[in-house]
Amino acid sequence: MTSMEARTSGATDPAAALEAFGAPLSRDFYRQDAVQLAPMLLNCILVHETAEGIRAGRITETEAYTQDEPACHAFRGRTLRNAVMFGPPGHAYIYFTYGMHHCMNAVSGPEGRGEAVLIRAVEPLVGLEQMLRARGLPAPAPGAALTPAARVRLGRALCGGPGRLCQAFGLDRTLNGDDLTRRPRLWIAPPGVSAGFARPESIVASPRIGISAGTDLLWRFTLRDDPYTSR
């Protein structure tokens, strides 16, 4: 199986899926500022390894949050909830909100600074069956050919939004603080060879979603012409 096949077939064979991905991104990679890191994470691969199997997706939408501005949980200083944001970079900051949803961030910047990158959407690549079950969505009719448009609709229904992708990937507070630079369980691989890191001309910057302050900052990052966004 080629790396492309492993990434697009939705195969649940863990060994084949993992072989397709590079080693986890390094601690140094995460140490850069959130606003620089956020676009660098586009096209990278979010991976969750559990006993049930592998779930993976290509990151398509991110947002930067830093302690300098009030939309960030770290703005008012360190608390029990936001503590991992102030810890070393390269860890997962996963919090619970609206009484029913989780959001997943990658902690960035030097230790002691409260900042992180919110992962808002991915294109699901591996473990689609598990994701469907986790999201409580019906599986597409067996044997039905999945048109490109239908594939995108499915991908967005599964992982188009921070709450959706956490539910699809099975991410909750028990994974808060998990080291993203080590396997298992939750980690991020560099982009696949065909995609590569997003080139500057393909990156779109826009205001962050769902906040009331800091809407003047263009700290939401998506890929030009990529349909796998949250809205």
Add this chain to the structure above:
DNA sequence: ATCTCGATAGTCT
């Protein structure tokens, strides 16, 4: 396509 609204519980004032 775009809108409004309600759900629901943890966090902080």
Add this chain to the structure above:
DNA sequence: GACTATCGAGATC
């Protein structure tokens, strides 16, 4: 007691 880095359903255009 107010607010929330959201989502889905239902109404309306």
